[in-house]
Amino acid sequence: MQLGTLYGISVGTGDPELITVKGLRYLQQADVVAFPAGIKGKAGMAEQIIAPWVQNQQATLALDFPYVQDNVTLTQAWEKAAERVWRVLQQGKTVAFACEGDVSFYSTFTYLAQTLHQHHPQVKIEIVPGVSSPAAATALLGIPLTVQKQRLVILPALYTVHDLERALDWAEVVVLLKVASVYDQIWPILQKRGVLERSWVVERVTWPEQQIYADLQNSPTLKLSYFSILIIHVQP
Ligand SMILES: C[S@@+](CC[C@H](N)C(=O)[O-])C[C@H]1O[C@@H](n2cnc3c(N)ncnc32)[C@H](O)[C@@H]1O
Structure with missing residues (x-):
C-alpha cells in the first residue's frame, strides 16, 4: 500500500480566512486533520482556527506537545506524536497538521516532521506557508x-x-x-x-x-x- 503524505499547513494567526487557498484545499482533502492538543480540555489555537473548515467526515487527531522546556519530556512527546501520525500514514491516509501562524516560524510542526523523517525517511512531507x-x-x-x-x-x-x-x-x-x-x-x-x-x-x-x-x-x-x-x- 502507498504511504499517505503528511502536510504541514499554516492556518494563520486567528482569523480563519487567513489560511491560504492551497492550505484550505489540503486541509479539507486530508483523511485526518491533526493539531496540537489544547490544555485543560480547551481546544488549542490551531484547532479553533480551523473549526469552520473541518468537514464532518474528517477524523481528527489531537497531539500532545507539553509546554515545558525539558528536552527529555519534549523529545518523548515528539516521538509519541510522530508514531501516532506514522500509524495513520501507514494505512495510506493523508494527514494535515494545522499550525497556528506560519508552519516554519517557531512551530512545533518542525519537530514532528524531523522526528518522523528520522524514523521513516520514506514519508513525503509537504509544507504550506502562511501568515505569521x-x-x-x-x-x-x-x-x-x-x-x-x-x-x-x-x-x-x-x-x-x-x-x-x-x-x-x-x-x-x-x-x-x-x-x-x-x-x-x-x-x-x-x-x-x-x-x-x-x-x-x-x-x-x-x-x-x-x-x-x-x-x-x-x-x-x-x-x-x-x-x-x-x-x-x-x-x-
Ligand atoms: C511558538 S511561537 C509561534 C509563532 C507562529 N508560528 C507564527 O507564525 O507567528 C508563539 C509566539 O508567536 C507570537 N504569536 C503567535 N500568534 C500570535 C497572535 N495571534 N497574536 C500575537 N502574537 C502571536 C507570540 O509572540 C507567541 O508567544
Whole structure:
C-alpha cells in the first residue's frame, strides 16, 4: 500500500480566512486533520482556527506537545506524536497538521516532521506557508514591517532578553515573540533607549478579542496573554 503524505499547513494567526487557498484545499482533502492538543480540555489555537473548515467526515487527531522546556519530556512527546501520525500514514491516509501562524516560524510542526523523517525517511512531507504573527500584527497596525535598507531582528524574548540591547544597536526594526512573561524586564531597556513611543504590543492579533497597546511610555507593566508580540521601530 502507498504511504499517505503528511502536510504541514499554516492556518494563520486567528482569523480563519487567513489560511491560504492551497492550505484550505489540503486541509479539507486530508483523511485526518491533526493539531496540537489544547490544555485543560480547551481546544488549542490551531484547532479553533480551523473549526469552520473541518468537514464532518474528517477524523481528527489531537497531539500532545507539553509546554515545558525539558528536552527529555519534549523529545518523548515528539516521538509519541510522530508514531501516532506514522500509524495513520501507514494505512495510506493523508494527514494535515494545522499550525497556528506560519508552519516554519517557531512551530512545533518542525519537530514532528524531523522526528518522523528520522524514523521513516520514506514519508513525503509537504509544507504550506502562511501568515505569521509579525505579518498579521503590522497589517493590523497599518505599518510596514520593514522598508528599504532596514535591518530586522526577530527574537523569542523569553529566552533572549540578554540579546535585546545588541539587537537594538544593530537593527532598525526589532520584533519580540514570546514576550508576555518578560515584558516587565524589557520595558526599562526600551525606556532607556527612548523607543517606547515607537513600540507596539499586539495581543491575539486577528482574534475577535485582539488588543493593541501603542506608545508604551505609560505601560511599565502589562498583563499579557502568551499570544502577544512586541514591535519596535528603533529609528524615528
Ligand atoms: C511558538 S511561537 C509561534 C509563532 C507562529 N508560528 C507564527 O507564525 O507567528 C508563539 C509566539 O508567536 C507570537 N504569536 C503567535 N500568534 C500570535 C497572535 N495571534 N497574536 C500575537 N502574537 C502571536 C507570540 O509572540 C507567541 O508567544
